[in-house]
Amino acid sequence: MANMAQAVRMALHYAEENLGVTDVFGEDVGPPLGGVFTATQGLKTAWNSPLDERGIIGVAMGLAMAGQRPVAEIQFCDYIYNTIDLLKIAGNTCWCTNGDWNLPMVVKTPVGSGIRGSIYHSHSFDATATHIPGWKIVMPSTPLDAYGLMLSACQDDNPVLFLEPKALLRIKGDEPIPGEPADERALSKMIDAPLGDRSAWKPDWPALEPYFVPIGKARLVREGTTLSVVSYGRMLPLCVRAAAALAETGIRAEVIDLRSLWPYDWEAIRDSVEKTGKVLFVNEDTEVTNFGEHLLRRTVEELFYRLLAPPRLLAGKFVPGIGLADPLEAASVPQLSDITEAIRSLAAEQA
Amino acid sequence: MSERGPSRPRPQLVRAEGEGLGIDRELLVRMHELMVKARVLEERLIQMYKAGHGYFWIGGPGEEAFNVPLGLLMKRGQGPAYDYLHGHYRQSATLLALGEEPVGALRQMKNTATDPYSAGRNFAGHFTKRAWNIAPITSPIEVQYAIAPGTAMAQKRFGGDGITIVTGGDAGTAEGDFASCLVWSSRPGQELPILIIVTNNHWGISTAAATQQGAKSLADRGKAFGMRTASVDGNDVVGSYLALKEAFGYVRSERKPFLMEAMVSRLYGHSSASGANPVPGEVDCIATFEEQLEKGGILNRAAMVQVRERWTKEIGEAARRVRDEPMPAPESIWNNIYKERS
Numbered sequence: 001m002a003n004m005a006q007a008v009r010m011a012l013h014y015a016e017e018n019l020g021v022t023d024v025f026g027e028d029v030g031p032p033l034g035g036v037f038t039a040t041q042g043l044k045t046a047w048n049s050p051l052d053e054r055g056i057i058g059v060a061m062g063l064a065m066a067g068q069r070p071v072a073e074i075q076f077c078d079y080i081y082n083t084i085d086l087l088k089i090a091g092n093t094c095w096c097t098n099g100d101w102n103l104p105m106v107v108k109t110p111v112g113s114g115i116r117g118s119i120y121h122s123h124s125f126d127a128t129a130t131h132i133p134g135w136k137i138v139m140p141s142t143p144l145d146a147y148g149l150m151l152s153a154c155q156d157d158n159p160v161l162f163l164e165p166k167a168l169l170r171i172k173g174d175e176p177i178p179g180e181p182a183d184e185r186a187l188s189k190m191i192d193a194p195l196g197d198r199s200a201w202k203p204d205w206p207a208l209e210p211y212f213v214p215i216g217k218a219r220l221v222r223e224g225t226t227l228s229v230v231s232y233g234r235m236l237p238l239c240v241r242a243a244a245a246l247a248e249t250g251i252r253a254e255v256i257d258l259r260s261l262w263p264y265d266w267e268a269i270r271d272s273v274e275k276t277g278k279v280l281f282v283n284e285d286t287e288v289t290n291f292g293e294h295l296l297r298r299t300v301e302e303l304f305y306r307l308l309a310p311p312r313l314l315a316g317k318f319v320p321g322i323g324l325a326d327p328l329e330a331a332s333v334p335q336l337s338d339i340t341e342a343i344r345s346l347a348a349e350q351a
Numbered sequence: 352m353s354e355r356g357p358s359r360p361r362p363q364l365v366r367a368e369g370e371g372l373g374i375d376r377e378l379l380v381r382m383h384e385l386m387v388k389a390r391v392l393e394e395r396l397i398q399m400y401k402a403g404h405g406y407f408w409i410g411g412p413g414e415e416a417f418n419v420p421l422g423l424l425m426k427r428g429q430g431p432a433y434d435y436l437h438g439h440y441r442q443s444a445t446l447l448a449l450g451e452e453p454v455g456a457l458r459q460m461k462n463t464a465t466d467p468y469s470a471g472r473n474f475a476g477h478f479t480k481r482a483w484n485i486a487p488i489t490s491p492i493e494v495q496y497a498i499a500p501g502t503a504m505a506q507k508r509f510g511g512d513g514i515t516i517v518t519g520g521d522a523g524t525a526e527g528d529f530a531s532c533l534v535w536s537s538r539p540g541q542e543l544p545i546l547i548i549v550t551n552n553h554w555g556i557s558t559a560a561a562t563q564q565g566a567k568s569l570a571d572r573g574k575a576f577g578m579r580t581a582s583v584d585g586n587d588v589v590g591s592y593l594a595l596k597e598a599f600g601y602v603r604s605e606r607k608p609f610l611m612e613a614m615v616s617r618l619y620g621h622s623s624a625s626g627a628n629p630v631p632g633e634v635d636c637i638a639t640f641e642e643q644l645e646k647g648g649i650l651n652r653a654a655m656v657q658v659r660e661r662w663t664k665e666i667g668e669a670a671r672r673v674r675d676e677p678m679p680a681p682e683s684i685w686n687n688i689y690k691e692r693s
């Protein structure tokens with residue numbers, strides 16, 4: 001099965017062939033490297049930009065204004081912060097002009113910890129991104145969802161932020177991308193750039209098929225009745241593992257992968273919480289004014305009388321950075337053991 | 352897709368240098384009228400602000416001699432075959448020269464539901480018009496310089512002779528976006544058809560340019576990138592027209608960037624935040640031009656007074672009409688956050 005980086009690459013190939021994507025660009029995005037995570041290798045519209053994040057976002061906006069469909073990459077979301085006012089403008093252009101202009105553009109950027117990235121390769125961006133209206137924001141946790149969300153992003157007529165959990169980019173999925181060969185070594189031979197001289201290399205793309213994950217639709221990953229766990233991105237597989245392990249103790253945790261942060265699937269959350277009466281939100285961004293806090297607030301306001309215990313948020317510690325040493329990273333962002341413990345304690349809580 | 356009306360006179364250069372004012376009489380008269388019309392509009396906007404018919408004024412009185420020729424030289428229409436303008440908040444004369452009706456600016460000042468640029472959402476002078484490739488003017492200084500290379504890139508790809516124009520003030524060139532524009536416009540082998548303009552009024556609100564930037568000439572910053580550059584007296588309408596015409600011609604045909612700095616005046620100060628009162632000592636480009644027109648026997652005083660009176664009356668009437676137009680409905684805040692597929 002394809003890993004997430006390959007899935008993104010295949011989605012972008014599908015999009016440049018079928019959805020009108022004209023540019024895939026950013027720092028080291030074009031040949032020879034094809035992206036620091038290999039997600040843009042071999043794409044016919046991929047090109048290298050100056051090392052200038054504001055220029056990258058600005059040019060994506062300009063291209064979108066002139067009828068192109070760009071996908072811009074910020075190499076790590078740690079470096080997207082100096083573009084915030086441009087992101088705000090991209091998000092408000094349709095509204096400020098009362099619908100005169102719209103910007104069909106995608107910005108993709110790797111987020112989160114889990115690769116020993118230290119202070120400037122471990123940031124999350126979901127808390128900040130969800131403070132910028134006018135964007136759609138997606139964050140896959142599997143290669144197949146990455147493929148399906150990227151196709152939806154490329155097809156959208158509005159700015160879409162595609163957050164790539166960087167620790168999951170090299171992880172293979174359980175479900176095939178429609179059209180990928182059954183043998184994963186065959187896939188690698190077809191679409192992974194060779195080591196060494198690549199100047200003559202061309203990918204041999206499989207016959208990919210369309211697969212759209214609608215923006216705004218969550219996925220019920222695991223059914224349960226004891227409590228609901230709502231997560232996304234890198235934390236999602238950890239939540240699934242914790243839930244699976246706890247099943248043996250009789251705790252039946254329902255796990256929802258939100259997949260889209262804006263717009264998000266409130267119905268999926270509400271239906272689940274109405275069933276279980278308990279909910280734990282999990283993400284790895286810093287916990288103060290965290291997106292999970294919004295979900296928690298809405299849960300309290302709209303579902304208070306259905307709750308059997310206070311809703312909970314497990315998120316990153318509100319410290320200035322994620323330190324390099326293992327104990328520092330582990331103390332800063334939720335680990336499997338933290339999630340397991342949070343589920344266990346919420347399950348045990350009596351009204 | 353051009354919407355240029357058939358009745359609009361085509362600017363043309365007929366006389367040789369040194370003969371008369373150097374430009375065809377018809378064009379001089381047309382530019383004078385547009386400059387006066389723009390000035391009258393701005394003065395009406397200031398008056399509306401002072402009368403409580405708007406919350407904030409910012410605009411371009413003092414930049415007409417540069418901004419009118421700019422608009423006249425643009426190729427108006429939608430899409431990469433036509434010129435894109437990424438302007439700033441002193442651009443009214445350019446819009447009028449392109450053929451825009453002044454009433455839209457009045458509506459935006461009054462923040463009515465009928466405001467064609469933002470339906471009551473944005474400040475005065477924040478134009479947008481996709482049908483003419485007028486990119487939305489936004490308040491953050493200099494961001495348009497990071498965006499403009501994107502439309503120019505699409506135009507380079509498209510072929511044709513459409514170009515991108517970006518304008519902004521001098522103080523804003525200290526922002527990184529100005530450097531971004533120079534870098535992205537001049538990537539070796541991928542130079543962009545973009546006319547980069549800085550209108551230099553020597554001020555950023557209350558801060559004198561000379562106290563903050565050591566560059567002797569802002570135009571010279573383009574030289575490091577191998578760009579053609581020019582510095583022009585933006586208070587001289589004929590000189591501005593000729594310099595812009597040359598720059599447009601170069602960018603259109605060579606598909607390469609050009610950096611132009613225009614020295615302009617700020618006749619009513621920065622904005623209503625600084626009072627919006629006439630500033631003594633600034634050159635008034637219309638007064639200068641009218642002297643030239645009179646001396647050159649192109650227009651007499653009475654004719655010029657008449658032009659001003661006509662626009663004063665017309666724009667005044669439009670302002671009175673706008674006064675009774677409805678405010679946007681509160682529920683309209685939810686409109687147009689996204690474009691939905693039709």
Ligand SMILES: Cc1ncc(C[n+]2csc(CCOP(=O)(O)OP(=O)(O)O)c2C)c(N)n1
Pocket residue numbers: 441490491492493519520521522523524552554555556621
């Ligand atoms: C990024 C940003 N910083 C500050 C401001 C506040 N501000 C508005 S206009 C202005 C001065 C701009 O001066 P200049 O670029 O020379 O243009 P001018 O107004 O003189 O035409 C400032 C500081 C702003 N709008 N945007």
